[in-house]
Amino acid sequence: MQDYSIITKEISKAYRKGEGGFPFKRKSQKTIVALDNVNLSIGRGELFGLLGPNGAGKTTLIKILSTLIIPDAGTALVNGYDVLKEPGKVRASIGVVSSGERSLYWKLTARENLEYFARLYKVPDEVAKRRIRELLSLIGLEDRADDLVEKYSSGMRQKLSLVRAILHDPEILLLDEPTLGLDPGFSKSIRSFIREELNKKQGKTILLTTHYMEEADQMCDRVAFINKGRIVAVDTPERLKTMIGKKEVLKVVVEELGDSVLNVVKTLPFLEDYRVTGMEQSSRKTVRMYMKNVDAHIQEIVESFSKAGCRIISLSVEKPTLEDVFINLTGEALGDEY
Amino acid sequence: MWLSYELKVVTTVVKKELVLYFRYPVWVLFDALMPLLWVLSLVIYGMALVGSSYSNNLARLTNTGDYISFTVVGMIVSSFAYSTLWGMSYALRGEQWSGTLESTFLTPCSRFSILLGKALSSMLTTSVWVIVQITLVTLLLGLRINFINLPLALLFFLISLPSFIGIGFSLAGIVLDFKEHSAFVNFLSSLLGLLLPISYPLNILPPFLRYFSYALPPTYAIEGMRSLLVMGCSLSELIGLIIPLVFFDFFWLIAGVTIYLVEERKVLKNGTLGYY
Numbered sequence: 356m357q358d359y360s361i362i363t364k365e366i367s368k369a370y371r372k373g374e375g376g377f378p379f380k381r382k383s384q385k386t387i388v389a390l391d392n393v394n395l396s397i398g399r400g401e402l403f404g405l406l407g408p409n410g411a412g413k414t415t416l417i418k419i420l421s422t423l424i425i426p427d428a429g430t431a432l433v434n435g436y437d438v439l440k441e442p443g444k445v446r447a448s449i450g451v452v453s454s455g456e457r458s459l460y461w462k463l464t465a466r467e468n469l470e471y472f473a474r475l476y477k478v479p480d481e482v483a484k485r486r487i488r489e490l491l492s493l494i495g496l497e498d499r500a501d502d503l504v505e506k507y508s509s510g511m512r513q514k515l516s517l518v519r520a521i522l523h524d525p526e527i528l529l530l531d532e533p534t535l536g537l538d539p540g541f542s543k544s545i546r547s548f549i550r551e552e553l554n555k556k557q558g559k560t561i562l563l564t565t566h567y568m569e570e571a572d573q574m575c576d577r578v579a580f581i582n583k584g585r586i587v588a589v590d591t592p593e594r595l596k597t598m599i600g601k602k603e604v605l606k607v608v609v610e611e612l613g614d615s616v617l618n619v620v621k622t623l624p625f626l627e628d629y630r631v632t633g634m635e636q637s638s639r640k641t642v643r644m645y646m647k648n649v650d651a652h653i654q655e656i657v658e659s660f661s662k663a664g665c666r667i668i669s670l671s672v673e674k675p676t677l678e679d680v681f682i683n684l685t686g687e688a689l690g691d692e693y
Numbered sequence: 694m695w696l697s698y699e700l701k702v703v704t705t706v707v708k709k710e711l712v713l714y715f716r717y718p719v720w721v722l723f724d725a726l727m728p729l730l731w732v733l734s735l736v737i738y739g740m741a742l743v744g745s746s747y748s749n750n751l752a753r754l755t756n757t758g759d760y761i762s763f764t765v766v767g768m769i770v771s772s773f774a775y776s777t778l779w780g781m782s783y784a785l786r787g788e789q790w791s792g793t794l795e796s797t798f799l800t801p802c803s804r805f806s807i808l809l810g811k812a813l814s815s816m817l818t819t820s821v822w823v824i825v826q827i828t829l830v831t832l833l834l835g836l837r838i839n840f841i842n843l844p845l846a847l848l849f850f851l852i853s854l855p856s857f858i859g860i861g862f863s864l865a866g867i868v869l870d871f872k873e874h875s876a877f878v879n880f881l882s883s884l885l886g887l888l889l890p891i892s893y894p895l896n897i898l899p900p901f902l903r904y905f906s907y908a909l910p911p912t913y914a915i916e917g918m919r920s921l922l923v924m925g926c927s928l929s930e931l932i933g934l935i936i937p938l939v940f941f942d943f944f945w946l947i948a949g950v951t952i953y954l955v956e957e958r959k960v961l962k963n964g965t966l967g968y969y
Contacts, residue, residue, distance in 0.1 A: 418964065421799055425962045453795070457792025459796070471705060474701060
């Protein structure tokens with residue numbers, strides 16, 4: 356029987372948003388389903404990705420697993436402890452990083468922050484001092500240890516948040532969009548630290564939420580797609596990509612994509628499916644066209660766009676990505692733009 | 694083991710709060726000056742009405758006519774009560790604003806240790822400014838208090854502290870849920886300013902208001918410490934104040950913990966813990 360670090364059992368959560376509030380009676384209430392009957396099992400030592408668009412329910416699930424939100428139905432076992440019955444033991448077993456920059460005290464230095472949280476996490480002072488020194492050195496912040504956090508860049512603060520999360524050497528890490536808003540250099544070093552150091556070397560179980568498909572593809576042993584609170588598919592990135600069949604993807608970036616163009620595209624007999632993405636306000640759109648044997652049809656596609664009066668900016672043949680699988684399963688894109 | 698860990702959390706929170714406090718020097722300066730200004734304005738106002746620091750009318754209503762000592766002791770005790778109450782009610786709200794509440798709540802320690810640490814740090818800074826206040830008022834206005842009774846006054850304050858902490862727990866929970874800390878503090882400060890015998894004796898209040906005053910633990914703390922420091926009473930003479938205070942200690946500790954836990958559960962169910 357496989358050893359699981361995290362098991363969720365039919366977790367559901369809805370938020371009720373209404374106008375007015377205490378002491379006034381609420382006029383109307385709108386229910387937003389954040390999680391709908393979520394069942395997941397994450398093995399010990401696994402790096403598991405939860406991939407979905409903004410508002411899919413990723414953060415809610417992380418917060419339920421970290422005891423910061425109580426679910427409406429269902430429960431979860433984290434390191435064998437029930438999040439509803441043994442929240443203290445759950446918190447001692449996990450380290451959590453969220454995408455926000457403000458989870459540290461900006462008017463304290465990095466060292467003061469870490470010493471403070473180490474004591475709250477019950478780490479003996481001598482052990483804490485050694486671990487803080489080692490971890491700051493590992494992420495390249497040892498020279499800035501005594502600077503106030505307010506003087507740090509966003510990337511440095513995110514690295515420091517990671518160190519805070521692993522100070523007490525937890526078995527499980529819950530990382531909620533850990534690279535959101537960071538520049539590519541910092542994102543790469545944080546991804547590498549998570550994958551190589553924390554997962555492969557230290558053997559920690561990691562649940563990572565992201566809406567960056569490359570991040571999930573490169574880092575995760577298994578990925579779950581989540582959309583509108585429901586788990587749509589769970590498997591390894593490689594197997595998920597085979598779900599799309601032998602189709603290839605032709606990515607066409609165009610200007611002024613009108614209905615007349617789409618009507619022409621739809622009639623192409625070899626086209627199995629297509630999706631249009633792009634910012635609503637922008638005239639530039641991306642059409643991802645799914646078909647077999649792209650090379651044989653490129654000429655015809657270019658002519659169809661031209662005849663419909665649509666200017667092609669770029670055209671490329673790509674292998675199916677996790678995003679393509681997600682689009683095929685849900686009909687929705689992970690983000691506004693590729 | 695559990696207790697030593699939680700005590701360590703309390704001292705760690707106190708240390709962190711003090712470091713953060715002194716990283717805002719303008720705030721520290723204003724904190725030092727403001728209570729003194731409040732005392733001075735009240736004392737000068739009273740002296741203007743009475744004509745000197747001695748009031749025959751006050752002597753008739755209480756056992757002392759020394760208006761300055763009467764008011765300064767009232768201010769000192771209420772400062773401690775306020776610092777405990779506001780310190781705890783702002784404790785979690787402040788963390789919500791700074792974005793650190795969730796990272797604090799992710800640690801396995803008790804929330805009550807965090808709240809106690811916040812209250813203690815607030816009381817420590819208040820103690821420093823109270824000492825400065827007493828020294829300056831003694832030098833400037835000739836404050837006359839019974840320093841021999843100071844240990845007994847401290848003991849009396851310790852008897853009243855659990856009730857303040859209990860009320861603080863409940864305020865922390867309510868503010869965690871309803872978020873509007875400033876609205877609560879502004880309203881309660883004005884209400885307590887009216888109901889507590891800070892600068893006037895209780896028997897000058899209309900009878901129906903006195904019932905509300907006697908429902909508030911700080912009323913007994915102010916009356917008791919004033920009796921010890923200004924009127925030179927002994928502890929045994931204050932039994933009528935100690936018994937209700939002990940009752941309030943038990944009542945408010947149980948009520949405070951219960952209210953806090955109910956409110957925290959509500960916030961965790963609503964998913965609004967980190968909201969500001």
